Amino acid sequence: xxxxxxxxxxxxxxxxxxxxxxxxxxxxxxxxxxxxxxxxxxxxxxxxxxxxxxxxxxxxxxxxxxxxxxxxxxxxxxxxxxxxxxxxxxxxxxxxxxxxxxxxxxxxxxxxxxxxxxxxxxxxxxxxxxxxxxxxxxxxxxxxxxxxxxxxxxxxxxxxxxxxxxxxxxxxxxxxxxxxxxxxxxxxxxxxxxxxx
Ligand code: HEC
Numbered sequence: 001x002x003x004x005x006x007x008x009x010x011x012x013x014x015x016x017x018x019x020x021x022x023x024x025x026x027x028x029x030x031x032x033x034x035x036x037x038x039x040x041x042x043x044x045x046x047x048x049x050x051x052x053x054x055x056x057x058x059x060x061x062x063x064x065x066x067x068x069x070x071x072x073x074x075x076x077x078x079x080x081x082x083x084x085x086x087x088x089x090x091x092x093x094x095x096x097x098x099x100x101x102x103x104x105x106x107x108x109x110x111x112x113x114x115x116x117x118x119x120x121x122x123x124x125x126x127x128x129x130x131x132x133x134x135x136x137x138x139x140x141x142x143x144x145x146x147x148x149x150x151x152x153x154x155x156x157x158x159x160x161x162x163x164x165x166x167x168x169x170x171x172x173x174x175x176x177x178x179x180x181x182x183x184x185x186x187x188x189x190x191x192x193x194x195x196x197x
Contacts, residue, residue: 015104016095017102021047023092028076029045033045048102051065057096057100074089111181114189116196117197121146128143146196150194158186159183163183164177
């Protein structure tokens with residue numbers, strides 16, 4: 001496939017923490033699926049060790065996790081959920097081919113960039129929108145649009161969930177707390193008036 005080749009060329013260094021883990025967290029760890037409580041088919045896909053139970057490093061086609069999401073009619077995610085995009089599948093393919101390492105913070109933390117368009121929206125799309133889209137708004141929160149994100153701020157629910165404070169449902173649900181770098185970016189953007197910038 002031509003587009004798969006394109007991703008191969010432009011993304012030789014796929015980072016587990018930044019590019020691969022969020023795909024699993026946002027698409028596979030819903031309640032009843034592959035989290036530490038439910039472990040459907042034996043898989044907890046909310047962390048590196050759990051994902052590696054279905055991965056053979058360097059061999060995507062021998063990796064059950066990869067086989068289930070790729071091919072003409074992938075079996076995962078199941079029918080009622082959207083399929084992974086070609087780009088997401090290709091990230092996982094390349095990551096496995098490169099040795100399936102637990103790589104973190106590969107691109108460094110950019111603490112100066114916290115505009116909605118360049119930092120906050122991509123962050124939410126990566127980690128949250130699988131469970132907080134318009135058609136599947138977990139807890140009633142749609143984080144795929146600016147106005148939806150504003151609702152989570154004006155109700156004072158967003159930062160507490162990211163910081164895993166008591167009295168809040170820790171987010172991303174069923175996964176570890178995200179990096180200080182990401183959480184600080186959201187906090188700075190809110191403190192500066194959460195503009196649609
Ligand atoms: C695997 C699915 C899933 C992911 C990923 C996820 N959420 Fe949630 N979220 C939910 C569900 C379901 C609820 C409803 C409350 C509950 O079940 O805990 C919820 C509730 C919330 C709430 C309200 C919680 C409260 O205590 O009032 C906020 C805010 C929220 N999520 C933000 C986020 C953010 C930000 C991210 C990404 C960093 C995220 N969520 C990722 C499923 C998810």
